[in-house]
Amino acid sequence: MIQPIYLYGSEVLRRECDDIDTANPEEIAALVRDLKDTLASADGCGLAAPQIGVSKRVVIVDGDVVADTYDYLKGFRRTLINPVITEESKATATYSEGCLSIPGVYADVTRPSSITVKYLDEDLKEVTETFDKFACRMIQHELSHLEGNLFTDNVAPIRKKMLSGKLQNIVKGKVHPRYNAKLK
Numbered sequence: 510m511i512q513p514i515y516l517y518g519s520e521v522l523r524r525e526c527d528d529i530d531t532a533n534p535e536e537i538a539a540l541v542r543d544l545k546d547t548l549a550s551a552d553g554c555g556l557a558a559p560q561i562g563v564s565k566r567v568v569i570v571d572g573d574v575v576a577d578t579y580d581y582l583k584g585f586r587r588t589l590i591n592p593v594i595t596e597e598s599k600a601t602a603t604y605s606e607g608c609l610s611i612p613g614v615y616a617d618v619t620r621p622s623s624i625t626v627k628y629l630d631e632d633l634k635e636v637t638e639t640f641d642k643f644a645c646r647m648i649q650h651e652l653s654h655l656e657g658n659l660f661t662d663n664v665a666p667i668r669k670k671m672l673s674g675k676l677q678n679i680v681k682g683k684v685h686p687r688y689n690a691k692l693k
Contacts, residue, residue, distance in 0.1 A: 572647070
């Protein structure tokens with residue numbers, strides 16, 4: 510079911526998430542379904558459970574949305590349950606990031622250029638996978654949500670100051686995204 514996406518200023522976006530209980534596969538399947546439905550309706554490339562108000566360690570990414578720019582992401586979809594970064598490169602890459610929870614705001618963010626993540630997939634099978642290029646970026650961005658961090662926390666101080674007016678407008682409800690959103 511399509512859920513509202515929580516916007517910048519919502520407390521749930523600043524909480525560190527708990528692992529989801531794998532003893533309840535029906536709960537996980539329902540959450541993953543909600544994430545997929547919500548992401549598809551918002552036309553984004555990734556979504557974390559806290560963005561729909563659930564403080565659990567679950568994220569999804571869908572590279573098809575950006576495959577026109579990054580053709581290698583055609584068909585790239587992942588569901589990461591209880592993910593943990595086990596390794597990250599010393600090399601970094603800088604990309605412009607945006608976020609469904611921070612509509613209309615974009616900024617360059619520098620992150621490791623490759624990461625290795627251990628996670629459970631939708632079938633609750635353990636996977637260890639290394640990601641690079643823009644797939645790495647999408648996953649790191651979503652995993653940050655699980656720690657209560659937003660991409661705007663990682664921008665240069667001068668850029669953050671320049672964005673402060675737009676961020677305050679979101680908090681005040683002076684933003685109208687094209688998808689179902691809420692501030693709480």
